[in-house]
Amino acid sequence: MTQSSVATGELAVSSFKLHMRQAGSGPPLLYLHDELSSAWSPFLDLLSERFHVYAPDLPGFGESVRPDWIESIDDAAFLLADVADALAEDGRISVAGASLGGWLALEMALRAGPVVSRVAVAGCPGIAIANDPPADYFILTPEERTALFFNDPSKAPVVDEDHMIRNEQMTARLVWQPRYVSPKLGARLHRLRAPVLVAWGRDDRFLSRAHGEVLVEGLPNAELTIVSGSGHFPAIEQPQALADSFTNFLVES
Amino acid sequence: MQFAYFHLMPWPHLPDDFETTERSAWVTYPNSHYDPALGNELYHQYLSQLLHAEELGFDVISVNEHHQTAYGLMPSPDVMASWLIAKTSRARIAILGNAIPLRDHPMRVAEEIAMMDVISGGRVICGFVRGIGPEYHNFTMNPAVGLERFREAHDLIIKAWTEPGPFRWEGHHYPLEHVNPWPRPLQQPHPPIWVPSQGSGETIEWAAERHYTFVVTFTPHRNVIRYMEQYREQARGFGYEAPPEQMAWAVPIYVGATDESALAEAAPHAEYLFNKLLKRPLSVFFPPGYLSEQSAKGVLRAFGSIGVSRTTAEQLNEEGQMVIGSSESVLRRLKEYVDLSGIGTLVVLLQFGSMPHEQAVANMDRFAREVMPELRTHVSAVYEAEKA
Numbered sequence: 241m242t243q244s245s246v247a248t249g250e251l252a253v254s255s256f257k258l259h260m261r262q263a264g265s266g267p268p269l270l271y272l273h274d275e276l277s278s279a280w281s282p283f284l285d286l287l288s289e290r291f292h293v294y295a296p297d298l299p300g301f302g303e304s305v306r307p308d309w310i311e312s313i314d315d316a317a318f319l320l321a322d323v324a325d326a327l328a329e330d331g332r333i334s335v336a337g338a339s340l341g342g343w344l345a346l347e348m349a350l351r352a353g354p355v356v357s358r359v360a361v362a363g364c365p366g367i368a369i370a371n372d373p374p375a376d377y378f379i380l381t382p383e384e385r386t387a388l389f390f391n392d393p394s395k396a397p398v399v400d401e402d403h404m405i406r407n408e409q410m411t412a413r414l415v416w417q418p419r420y421v422s423p424k425l426g427a428r429l430h431r432l433r434a435p436v437l438v439a440w441g442r443d444d445r446f447l448s449r450a451h452g453e454v455l456v457e458g459l460p461n462a463e464l465t466i467v468s469g470s471g472h473f474p475a476i477e478q479p480q481a482l483a484d485s486f487t488n489f490l491v492e493s
Numbered sequence: 494m495q496f497a498y499f500h501l502m503p504w505p506h507l508p509d510d511f512e513t514t515e516r517s518a519w520v521t522y523p524n525s526h527y528d529p530a531l532g533n534e535l536y537h538q539y540l541s542q543l544l545h546a547e548e549l550g551f552d553v554i555s556v557n558e559h560h561q562t563a564y565g566l567m568p569s570p571d572v573m574a575s576w577l578i579a580k581t582s583r584a585r586i587a588i589l590g591n592a593i594p595l596r597d598h599p600m601r602v603a604e605e606i607a608m609m610d611v612i613s614g615g616r617v618i619c620g621f622v623r624g625i626g627p628e629y630h631n632f633t634m635n636p637a638v639g640l641e642r643f644r645e646a647h648d649l650i651i652k653a654w655t656e657p658g659p660f661r662w663e664g665h666h667y668p669l670e671h672v673n674p675w676p677r678p679l680q681q682p683h684p685p686i687w688v689p690s691q692g693s694g695e696t697i698e699w700a701a702e703r704h705y706t707f708v709v710t711f712t713p714h715r716n717v718i719r720y721m722e723q724y725r726e727q728a729r730g731f732g733y734e735a736p737p738e739q740m741a742w743a744v745p746i747y748v749g750a751t752d753e754s755a756l757a758e759a760a761p762h763a764e765y766l767f768n769k770l771l772k773r774p775l776s777v778f779f780p781p782g783y784l785s786e787q788s789a790k791g792v793l794r795a796f797g798s799i800g801v802s803r804t805t806a807e808q809l810n811e812e813g814q815m816v817i818g819s820s821e822s823v824l825r826r827l828k829e830y831v832d833l834s835g836i837g838t839l840v841v842l843l844q845f846g847s848m849p850h851e852q853a854v855a856n857m858d859r860f861a862r863e864v865m866p867e868l869r870t871h872v873s874a875v876y877e878a879e880k881a
Contacts, residue, residue, distance in 0.1 A: 311638075378781065379520065379630055381774045405781075405789045412781035413637035 246280050251296055253322045259303035260296040264288025268333045269490065270324055271295045272341030272348075274473060275411045276389075277397040278302035283475040286483035287336070290491060294327050298344070300410030302403055313366075313414050313422055317347035324352045334490045336360040338475045340411060346455075347422065350432050359432070360486040362439040363472045365420040365447055367454050374420045374447045378412065388445050390471045397476060420447075429458035436462040437489040439482055441470035494831065494869050495738055497553035497587055497840040498546030498857070502539045504563035505847035506531065507769050512803075517773040518563040519627035532566070538850040539566075542843075543577055545854060547584040549861035553618060554581070555840060558590030560624075561631040564770045570620075571605045578613040585616045589689050589708065592624030594639045595632050599646035599667060603653045603674050610678040619684040620708075621647055626778040637782025642666050654683040689743065692720040693788065701727035701735065708741040708840055714813030714830045717742050721834045737837025737873060742830070745815045745842040748859040752818040758852070759817045760806035765846030767804050820863035827864065828871055835875035839868070 246263040261280050269291035271284060278297040287293050299319060300306030310316055324333050334357050337345035342361030349356040365374055377385045386396045399407065436459050440452040449466070456462040465485050467474035474482040504527065507518065515522055543554045556573040559565040567573050570590035577586050586609070591602045610617040623643045629636040645666050652660070658673030678684055687706040690696040697720060700707040707724050709717050721740050728735035745763065749755025779792055809815040813830065816823050827839070843860055844853035 376630075379774075379776055381776060401790060401793065402786070405786050405793070408781035409637055409786065409789070413635065416635040416637065416782075417633045419633060 251294070251323065251326065253319065253326050256305065256307050258296040258299065258323065260294060262292065262294045264291055264293050266291045267491075268327050268329050269293050270320075270327055270333055270335045270345075272298065272320070272335065272337035272344050273301070274337075274339040274341050274475070275407060276473070277399045277407070278304075278403070279397065279399070281397075281475070281479070283479035283483055286479055287486065290487050291334070296323060298341070298410070300413065301407050306410060306413075311413065313344065313347055316344055316414060317351050320344055320348035321352035321355075324348060324355050328355050331355055332357045334358040334360070336486055336490070337364070338362045338473060339365065340415065343420075343422075346429075346432065346436070347425070349434055349436075350428055354433075356434050358435050358437075358490050358492075360437040360439070360489055362467070362474050362482060363441060363444055363447060363452075364438060364455060365415075365451065366422050366425050367451050367458075368418075368421040368423060368426070369448075369450055369454060372448050372450055374451075375445065376419070377446065378416075388471075389473060391443050391469065391477060395473075395477050426454070426458055429455070430460055432459055433461070435489075435492075437485065438462055438464045439474055439485055440464065440466055441472055441474045441477065442466050442468045443470060444472045446472040494871060495552040495838050496550075496865055496869070497555045497741070497838060498543065498549075498551040499555040499557070499587075499589070499743055499840045499842050500539055500543055500567075500844060501557050501559075501564065501842065502536070502566040503766065503770055503846060504566060505535070505765070505849070507563060507765070507847075511769045512772060515772075517627075517777055518770045519773050519777055520561065520630045522563055524561070526563070535566070539844070540573075540576065540580075542850070542853055542857065544580055545857060547581050549857060550865065551584060551861070553585045553587050553840075555587035555589055555618075558588075558592055558622070558624075560592075560595070560628045562627065571609065574617070575609055575612075578609055578616065581616075585618050586613065587618035587620060587687060589620035589687060590622060591620065592622050592628060593646035593650070594642035595624045595628055595634055596646070599649050600653065600669070600672065600674060602646070603650040604676075606650075606684060607654065607674060607676050607678045610680055610684050611676045615679040615684075617678075617680070617684045618687055618706075620687045620689060621650075622689055626780050626783050627773065629780050629783060630777065635782070636780040638666070639783060651683065654678055687741070692716060694723065695785070697723050698727050700724070702731050704728075704733070704735075704739065706739045706741055706838065708743055708838075710743040710840075711814065712742075714834070717813075717830065717836070718834045721836060725835065737835060737876065739838075740834070740836045741838035741840050742834065742836045743840035743842065745845045746823060746827075746860060746864075747815070747817045747843075747856055748820050748823050748864060749817075750819065752822050755818050755822075756806060756810065759815075759848075762846035762848040762852075763806040763809055763815055763817070764804070767809060767846075770846065820859060823860075824864045824867060827868055831868070831871060832874035835873045837873070 250257040251260040278301050297304035299310045335345045342364035343366040386393045438452045440449050456464045470477040546554050556570045558570040560568045570588045574586045574588045606619050659671045662669040688700040689708040725735050747759035810817045843856045
């Protein structure tokens, strides 16, 4: 699978459209991108070897507009539930996501119900742990952020200026306060019946592994896997290892 | 011309090596460096300067609002203003503040300003600001909704002052069942509103539409000229000619015996202000969403990611970001800037950075005696030309 076979278009959901890329064939997999970039990536090439991967630009990110009513994680999760309904085949779809996208995958799955068959997330924020907050990267310089997020700074994605500004602004809108947390998420996790894989970069300096451990404890059917040689974004730093984990988990039936 | 004496109340005790050892005077500079005993002395010196400004004939004395920073020690401008109201009788008091999106409730601002207006016999000038980027970090207030909150808080306060209560407010950020503030302001329909800004086009339009006094802060004079042209143009678009007093420039000024001695005396304090107190990475000053996408791009192109670079008093003086010189030079240059920009309100900062009390008072005296009287009657060439 190469990038030349990635199709770009629009997905119409409820009353508006999301910009979306898709590739591959197989069972449907909705992929929710991270804060930094909504671009197609080598990681998605690997996933599309086994799945029909749908990768929309989240509302307010990349090329997708933000409808006025999308002001919070909760709003975005409801919108993504419509996306899952629209893309499901035979009433079923798997969902995967990285960082902010992973959090949205869980929040969406909680609201969407049985249409979501399996969930795989990496470096997923959202759970509040006393005295163990995510690092405040908003206050850091770009160089300091790269050092926080990546073991290998050369892996940091290059994002064009327009998208960088939009992605950062929309992220702030969703996570600024309360910071990277859904206060109610812990009390709701037990309702997520779909199996969940939670992957974590071994060297995540943004969000401690305890956040993954608490998620796995609170979910009825979840497991944690550690990706070595990676900071907060294993899909970027270790695409092959993470794609193998996700694929193995998501194809199980 | 009318004159406002403006104060930032900076902390003057940052160490000499601050620029190399500390990230910024904003957000994270540890407050263990604040010494309350020195702070007591400092407040009384700064407040006495504001009282002295009334004695010297300034029309307005003005306080400021910034939070959790060595840059300025007035987190509550209303506390400062109410102290000044009790100690003064003639000067109007401009509150520049209030950062309404950062307040827990805009009705508290509506109430406090109305109280001060009534107590002072109608001497209050009410500023409205959004609060600057670092404050969105300190308050963890979402910068992406700061402007929305500002606009709604403003609309609510103005309605609370001008329409009979009780009424219901169907707001997005501040939905209210019963708006009915006691007291109401003495000045009718409400105290004059001043809007400090660094010159964003959106703010210029918004202020011009409402006949609010537009105060450009910390801006080289050539940009001041441009912003004031835009303001007059916008005002014409809204069907009126902006009176000169409605256009204000806030500028640090130092008057010395000669150009050379003035520069030598002002330099350490000017550079303390711009290099120490204003040092910050861009991420601190412009958190995501604080600026529109378009403005954010402009800032990124102008500064890169490093923030503002070091400057010198000489450079600041040449750019007209400050006016430093003998009284003759200062008067000549201010007349020239007034002629070019059309401003009718000068908001002067005569203590800045680490400038000690005695030096600040001497600067105030020289400005008030040697510059202000002749400038007061000066009419900008902009209007002379329009009359002709």
